[in-house]
Amino acid sequence: MAAAFPHHAVQEKAASGAPAEGSGDMGADRKAGNAVVESENIVAENIVAETAERIFADLADAQTINRDSKGGWKAPLWQALSEAGLPLSWVPEDCAGSGANLAEGFSVLSAAGRFAVAVPLAETMLAGWLLAQAKIASPEGAMTVAPASPKDRIALGADGALSGRARGVPFAKDAGHLAVLAQGTSGLSIALVAASACRIEPGLNLAGDGNDTVTFNNVQPAAIKPAPKGFDQTSLMLMGAVARSLQIAGALESMLDISVRYSNERVAFEKKISKFQAVQHNLARLAGETAAAMTAASSAADTIANAAGFDDAVFLEATSAKIRCAEAAEKGAAIAHQVHGAIGYTLEHILHRYTMRALAWRDDFGNESYWAVELGKRVAARGADELWPLVASR
């Protein structure tokens, strides 16, 4: 369907109070333009998100995780997510996945952000989605994607082997396989590669999650097929950027939530600190940044979910989401820490799980400075008088 006129019109949204019967099927296909189908999809989206939320609440509670220095929570969480089919949400059933639609998968990522989930869920979803673009079936287990930065290139040689280096690949050390976008002489290909075939230098992001350098030294892929027409590295980066935007927005929701709660409990100068106007105004600003991040991320996700391809509308929405969510992460994390004072700076308190992840996620799939330059160049090339029509088209 045309991206210019998304069907999430208000009238259709208003009809979303429809009963839920028969719509719990995660395999429901993406359909458009019909208010009834639309409302069923919204209900289904909620069921997938609710499943994710329930698993996170049971097995990824921030307090429990924070006390468990050995990471014993990871295996049960991953198993529950896998049993629910969530890591392969975006893989069609004929590629061994759960066949959820894009919107459903995006809602899982928002929930993952709210819980600051530190297992390769988003990465496996992205990898499965990338492989599915070329109709390559996904293996079981954790995956990640390479490249994860717009500046890195993986080359496909005439002998069918991959070479090159991908920096800042999230959770590569934890993954069994990588989904790789590679550039050959006759165009782009998508490959499935065993992690054991690559050289992986481990690294950590701000939050202590895996952020590794992967070197492909004439690596033979386990499967490789041409990328579909029109799909390029920018497409992959934009999809990754929107995933990270949703996670950042989710983390900000939690920062706001726990900061408000803390300010209503903590007493200083003989009253709750929530009664001080300076604190109230800081929290109001945090709410504003959270609102901006939620809006930008969900708008971009909605655009990709309803677009035929990675067109100008997706570019504006996805780059804006990554830029604005990253800016919100910076401002929001600073306020959340300010409200908490010294206790929020301890390892013991859960706040860092959200703030450090939101800040770290800014760097994946193109940071905000990179995307701002790219967006600025496109706006300039269109010309000054075409800027408003572009903004108004969304």
Next chain:
Amino acid sequence: MTAALRFDPIRLPPECERLRKEVRSFLAEEIAAGTFDPHSPQGGDTDVPGFSKRVGERGWIGMTWPKKYGGHERSFLERYVVTEEMRVANAPTRRFFVADRQSGPVLLKYAPEHIKMDILPRICRGEVCFSIGMSEPNSGSDLFAAKTKATKTDGGWLINGTKIWTSSAQVANYMVAIFRTSPPTKENRRHGLTQFLVDMKTPGIKVNPIAQLTGKAEFNEVVFEDAFVADDHMLGEIDGAWKQATSELAYERSGPERFLETYYVLTELVRALGEEPDNRGAEGVGRLVAQLHTMRRMSVSVAGMLHAGKEPVVEASIVKDIGTIWEQQLPQRVRDLAAFVEPDASNHEILDTVLPFAMKVAPKLTIQGGTTEVLRGIIARGLGLR
């Protein structure tokens, strides 16, 4: 979650896009005919009566009101499109905008039938201009400190006191104002204010324009000395204006006019930087466009909630807080980014003209229609902090 903020990805429906095209071609005709200059934001505020009437003829004033009163029964989202296109074009909407956004809806809700039948159709035709009498010399953000008194007399009320910072009062036909009809009570300091409709031709009203730092005099001091307002001009509940005021704030606070006031400097920055800006210019433009796009998506989301009959008071306050700060900072960011534009290049003349004006407009944007501090108080209340 303690704070259940909602900003769903609501899109404007297809009929809005048809309307947008109509508005754009209408504005292009007006610009071609010399009615106003889109590159002159000063002109955007100029009083151009002919323009208002032509907008009225198109059916773009009172768009959402009942046909019975001259309205057009179109959607709130269609009105949104008209507002944003007019604002971006710097069209001279001042004469009808206040009546369209605020005063008309108040009359619709609280005025007696014969007054509605008399005034609303004239608003829709672009014939009458409204002002809003809220602030007083010692009552600005603290609205409920208002002292201007309405004293009961035969068949009506006598008004005595002074309103101030009243935009458009020098050209307005009517004012919707709040006056004190009773003292505040111990339990409720907001008690005792009543909303009235005032005909500005009433004897005993004197309007003194106040020069602003821009050099223009768009706001005024309005002095009432035994000005008579008839009983049927009282709007709503006696002593209960505070209840009426708060529920309408979401409409006033979340519209496109709350982040597009200085938009023209961004267009002109893009023009001045040219088709191939350096990384510094490109990054700056990219961030500003991302922020603008996000603001607009937030604003449209609130419009969609209003359209669906909800009252997103906190969300609307967030839009105005973030939106007005953005439009206030925009001229400064544009100045930063234009610092390296070649002085001999030919595409920065308009920017050079409009940027100083935007700089001068900027300070008022976070004050008018609810200050940042008041808005953050409302947001804090919504978060459960007070």
